Amino acid sequence: MVPDVSAQRLHRVPGRFVVEHLAHVTLPEDDEWIALVRAPEGLTVVREAPPWSEAEHWTGFYGDSPHGTDVPGMLAALVGPLAAAAVPVFVASTYHADLVLVPEHRADEAARVLADAGHRLVVRPA
Template sequence: MRLHVVPSQFLVEHLPNATFPEDDEWIALVRAPEGLTVIREAPPYVEAERWNGLYGETSMGRGDPGMLASIVGPLAETAVPVFVASTYHADLVLVPDHKLRDAAEILEKAGHRVSGVPEAGR
C-alpha cells in the first residue's frame, strides 16, 4: 500500500461532558459513553501532543479485509502508538509526531511505501 503523510498535524482531545464541540474546527468526532473524542488540526500556538496522519493514496476499500491491520500491526509490534479515524473510503492512521520517522521506517520494512516524511523534526 502507498501511504502519504498528511501535511497538517493533529490534536486528539477528550471532552468528557460534551455531545458536540463548541466550535466547528474539528476533523473527526467519535461519541462514546465516556464522552466525545475530537480530532482537529493543531494550531501552532497550542502546547499539546501532536499527531501526524498517514493516509492511503488509493482507497483501501471496505471489502478489503486486513488493510488496516497491515498498517497498525507492525506499528503495534514495535510499540508505536496509533489513533485511527476511519472514513467511508480509507483510514487516517495517526502516530505521535516524535514517532513519525520510526513509523515510516517500520511500515516500509513491512512492505508499504511512505511518502511525505519530513527530513527533520518540526
C-alpha cells in the same frame, strides 16, 4: 480473490494534530475538527493543532488508494507493524481508507516501520 494489503500506498498528511477528549459533550463548539467519535463517556475530537497547543502532537498517514469497507486486513496491515515496534497509534477510519496518527516525535520511525513492512510512502507535490 482477497487483495494484497501488505503493500499499501500511503502519504503523510500535512499538518499537526491533537486528539482531545471532551467529557459529557455531544458536539464540539466549532467546526475546526478533522474527526469526531461520540461515545457514552464523551466526545473524542481530532483537530489540527493550534500553534499555542501544549497537547501531544500527532502526524498522520493515509492511504492513497481507496479500499472501501469490504476489504479485510487493511488497517491491521498498518497498525500491526507499528504495534510490533511499540509505536502508539490513534486511528480514524473513513469510508475509503484509514487515517493512522502517530506521535509527531515518532513519525520518522513510523515511516521506516511502515516501509519495512512493505508499504510505499509517496510524497505528494506541494
